[in-house]
Amino acid sequence: MERNVDMNELSDGKRYTSNDMVKIGCGDCLGCSACCQGMGKSIVMDPFDIYRLTVLRGRTFEKLMQKHIELNVVDGIILPNLKLVGESESCTYLDKAGRCSIHQYRPGMCRMFPLGRIYHDRTFDYFLQKNECVKEGTRTKVKIKKWLDTDNLSRYEEYISEWHYLLKDIEKFMKEKGNDNTNKDINIYLLQTFFMVPYTKDDFYKQFEERISNAKRALASLGVVCI
Numbered sequence: 001m002e003r004n005v006d007m008n009e010l011s012d013g014k015r016y017t018s019n020d021m022v023k024i025g026c027g028d029c030l031g032c033s034a035c036c037q038g039m040g041k042s043i044v045m046d047p048f049d050i051y052r053l054t055v056l057r058g059r060t061f062e063k064l065m066q067k068h069i070e071l072n073v074v075d076g077i078i079l080p081n082l083k084l085v086g087e088s089e090s091c092t093y094l095d096k097a098g099r100c101s102i103h104q105y106r107p108g109m110c111r112m113f114p115l116g117r118i119y120h121d122r123t124f125d126y127f128l129q130k131n132e133c134v135k136e137g138t139r140t141k142v143k144i145k146k147w148l149d150t151d152n153l154s155r156y157e158e159y160i161s162e163w164h165y166l167l168k169d170i171e172k173f174m175k176e177k178g179n180d181n182t183n184k185d186i187n188i189y190l191l192q193t194f195f196m197v198p199y200t201k202d203d204f205y206k207q208f209e210e211r212i213s214n215a216k217r218a219l220a221s222l223g224v225v226c227i
Contacts, residue, residue, distance in 0.1 A: 015118065015125035018145040018153055022128055024114060025140035025147075033098040034134045035113050036091040041072050042109075043082040043091075046163050047194040047211075048156070049107040050080065051204045057105045061196050068092045071191075076174045077167055078187040080195060082107065108160070111148050122227070123161050155205055162212060166226055173224040182222060189218065 016022055026032070053059055053068075065071075069080045083092055095101045100110070114132040117124040126144055133139065150156050170190070174183045193211050200207065216226040 010129055011116070011127040012130055015127055016115075016144060017125065018148065018157065019143065020126075021141045021143050022115070022126075022147075023139045023141050024128070024133075024144075025142040026133060026135045027138065027140075029135075031098060032134060033090075033094055033100075035132070036094050036098075036100065036110075037084070038089045039082075039084065039091075040089070041070075041081045041084075043107060044074055044109065045069065045080045045082065045107050046160070047199075047208060048159065048204060050195050051199045052105040052107075053102070055199050055201055055204075057102065060198070075167070075171050076183065077171060078191060108148075108150075111150065115144065115147070117160070119161070119164055122165055124157075124164070152205075159205055159208060162208075166212060166215070169226045170219065170224055173219075173222075177223060186219065186222065186224070189215070 050061060050064075053064060054061055064080075068083055070083045071078050072081055073079075074081075084090060085092055091100075093100055093102045093106075100106055112126075114129045115126045116129050118127050145153055148156075170186060174186070178186070193215055194208075197211075219226055
């Protein structure tokens with residue numbers, strides 16, 4: 001999901017890599033769950049998020065759809081996002097104590113908060129979102145690599161760029177050349193290929209590379225140019 005905003009207002013004006021130290025430490029949140037509520041449909045999930053919850057945590061995509069995730073349109077593309085419920089619009093994975101019950105398997109956007117990504121030249125940098133975390137005045141410096149808590153982070157970051165720019169190439173086609181029927185077919189194909197067809201416990205990235213290679217060939221037959 002992209003936001004058209006003034007980066008000077010949203011961020012501290014700096015760009016970071018995963019090796020940088022940034023004031024994002026929050027003392028293990030200390031019971032705070034403000035960022036797990038009232039976020040609307042903004043916690044959009046990518047294929048690795050689904051891999052974590054299905055393969056590593058042991059839930060099927062269909063089971064997740066019953067309670068924890070839902071499908072919505074993001075820049076013309078249908079993608080899953082975390083479902084929020086109740087008057088407080090709380091994440092369905094919050095336990096009674098207001099703690100994340102899937103912390104080990106939490107989505108990438110949750111791991112990253114209050115950081116964001118700014119994309120450029122088929123890659124990205126991190127930036128700190130000002131005034132997003134309610135513990136603004138008490139944060140400590142933490143290395144981004146540690147904060148993200150993701151194995152094989154360099155490969156994960158390559159994958160994030162691959163996925164983002166695939167979606168951008170598709171979005172461009174849909175806006176410029178697509179029609180209702182073609183766009184619908186592309187959305188169904190993406191959902192089935194990257195989310196609904198089960199992953200195995202083998203290396204996720206190998207599975208993703210195979211799927212994205214097949215997807216690019218299939219999309220090329222429709223006229224979608226994927227770099």
